[in-house]
Amino acid sequence: xxxxxxxxxxxxxxxxxxxxxxxxxxxxxxxxxxxxxxxxxxxxxxxxxxxxxxxxxxxxxxxxxxxxxxxxxxxxxxxxxxxxxxxxxxxxxxxxxxxxxxxxxxxxxxxxxxxxxxxxxxxxxxxxxxxxxxxxxxxxxxxxxxxxxxxxxxxxxxxxxxxxxxxxxxxxxxx
Amino acid sequence: xxxxxxxxxxxxxxxxxxxxxxxxxxxxxxxxxxxxxxxxxxxxxxxxxxxxxxxxxxxxxxxxxxxxxxxxxxxxxxxxxxxxxxxxxxxxxxxxxxxxxxxxxxxxxxxxxxxxxxxxxxxxxxxxxxxxxxxxxxxxxxxxxxxxxxxxxxxxxxxxxxxxxxxxxxxxxxxxxxxxxxxxxxxxxxxxxxxxxxxxxxxxxxxxxxxxxxxxxxxxxxxxxxxxxxxxxxxxxxxxxxxxxxxxxxxxxxxxxxxxxxxxxxxxxxxxxxxxxxxxxxxxxxxxxxxxxxxxxxxxxxxxxxxxxxxxxxxxxxxxxxxxxxxxxxxxxxxxxxxxxxxxxxxxxxxxxxxxxxxxxxxxxxxxxxxxxxxxxxxxxxxxxxxxxxxxxxxxxxxxxxxxxxxxxxx
Numbered sequence: 001x002x003x004x005x006x007x008x009x010x011x012x013x014x015x016x017x018x019x020x021x022x023x024x025x026x027x028x029x030x031x032x033x034x035x036x037x038x039x040x041x042x043x044x045x046x047x048x049x050x051x052x053x054x055x056x057x058x059x060x061x062x063x064x065x066x067x068x069x070x071x072x073x074x075x076x077x078x079x080x081x082x083x084x085x086x087x088x089x090x091x092x093x094x095x096x097x098x099x100x101x102x103x104x105x106x107x108x109x110x111x112x113x114x115x116x117x118x119x120x121x122x123x124x125x126x127x128x129x130x131x132x133x134x135x136x137x138x139x140x141x142x143x144x145x146x147x148x149x150x151x152x153x154x155x156x157x158x159x160x161x162x163x164x165x166x167x168x169x170x171x172x173x174x175x
Numbered sequence: 176x177x178x179x180x181x182x183x184x185x186x187x188x189x190x191x192x193x194x195x196x197x198x199x200x201x202x203x204x205x206x207x208x209x210x211x212x213x214x215x216x217x218x219x220x221x222x223x224x225x226x227x228x229x230x231x232x233x234x235x236x237x238x239x240x241x242x243x244x245x246x247x248x249x250x251x252x253x254x255x256x257x258x259x260x261x262x263x264x265x266x267x268x269x270x271x272x273x274x275x276x277x278x279x280x281x282x283x284x285x286x287x288x289x290x291x292x293x294x295x296x297x298x299x300x301x302x303x304x305x306x307x308x309x310x311x312x313x314x315x316x317x318x319x320x321x322x323x324x325x326x327x328x329x330x331x332x333x334x335x336x337x338x339x340x341x342x343x344x345x346x347x348x349x350x351x352x353x354x355x356x357x358x359x360x361x362x363x364x365x366x367x368x369x370x371x372x373x374x375x376x377x378x379x380x381x382x383x384x385x386x387x388x389x390x391x392x393x394x395x396x397x398x399x400x401x402x403x404x405x406x407x408x409x410x411x412x413x414x415x416x417x418x419x420x421x422x423x424x425x426x427x428x429x430x431x432x433x434x435x436x437x438x439x440x441x442x443x444x445x446x447x448x449x450x451x452x453x454x455x456x457x458x459x460x461x462x463x464x465x466x467x468x469x470x471x472x473x474x475x476x477x478x479x480x481x482x483x484x485x486x487x488x489x490x491x492x493x494x495x496x497x498x499x500x501x502x503x504x505x506x507x508x509x510x511x512x513x514x515x516x517x518x519x520x521x522x523x524x525x526x527x528x529x530x531x532x533x534x535x536x537x538x539x540x541x542x543x544x545x546x547x548x549x550x551x552x553x554x555x556x557x558x559x560x561x562x563x564x565x566x567x568x569x570x571x572x573x574x575x576x577x578x579x580x581x582x583x584x585x586x
Binding site: 009010011012016017019020022023024026027029030033034038041044047048049052053054056057059060061064065076079086088089092093096097100101104105107108109112113116117118119120121122123125127128131132135 | 261287
């Protein structure tokens, strides 16, 4: 069979198939090595490796993405794309910073695993919630200051003939 | 492409740029992780998980020089892993329209490739999630972190290698489809979508841009830099430690000689005064007859001082000044001047790390100590009083605390 005939039936080059088969076989070896029994916890189903792996597969695409995409659509819908200076990114950036730190450092912030934490470090997780709130406050405050400066610059730079930009900036502030 | 997708930035160029960053950085995270397994000493059966068959790098004696080797290895593994979180998320965002393509596959090739993406995406996020929980001592997942993180890595490796092999040509053409210099010069108003192609990543009816491409790159890069700034302090130490504001190892215990980070407290290890007080003895075996020493005899021996880092698998490290008796002196005293290995046992009654086997080079290094003092003070109970092991470049947890016996093995 020629490579073309193969491509018609399979849908890609033979190398594509060889690569995938090698990868699947390696993955199979991983499963055999870990022993499938290890993947399942018969007592507490959600504390199974298999369940956490499955959750990891959908964690971004079917959980995080719909949430942040929807939130962003709402944000964008309230703005005017033609505006010379849009407020959108001044909200997006600190929000992303706050949410990223919240998600990554959630165990400390909500004091999960306190006994293990104490045994390992001799300390408590008491400070983390406050620190995260301060960090979040700082990020939004810096964003507000930068946005304020940019607004002022746009006002000053806007010549008499370019009243539209000025009006848009006013509108955004009024939003 | 479905009209649901509206971002004017998605396209092969952006995906290729993010992909090329991960192509370089993820192998570093992976290899340092696999090296850490070797550093734990699989030749002594003390790497976890125990028997991994062929799923490991070739075993070799982990070096003792430079003394910061394990510190660097784990700093890179954990630090780079954290820094890449925004890049991984951006990459997933950039390709998400492909997930919802209907019908899901038009050929066997496409179907198989999509199955392999489960290994890639599941693997990377599983590794990030378990790793992030582990460095914060949150074991809500219930299973063995070591087992899950290690085998999870191999599932990721399989998915990653497939993905690279299949996608590198596309990534290359993607990178060359636009000039980076041009992108960096283009503001939001002048940002245009990449050319539309059916079944590609570019939206068929894109919205006007709300951010330029350079802005999006700055956002992702800034996110990575931000993660670096708030985590690197746990590895670098010194005054930077306080910048790790949300990490356990950014916390301060005080300014005294024994106030550096503890890995397991004496209370948690159930170390009581009658285990470590006047009745404590160090037993050296392996020679013609056991040698038993008390702490006074140890302090009377010639002492050696070394400034060495202690670095944890979790990525944090701290460099302190340790004083004690060189292990090779103890080996000589025991009657085994050239040991092949040494088995150290703690008086800690229970605990996965109340013992460790050291390689010959780890016993014989001049700076390898049975430390009695740190920073000119006696060790505190939390740091292993009356005596602990400190060996250059060894995984932190193998520097056994509250040592009760050392068996020097000639073969």
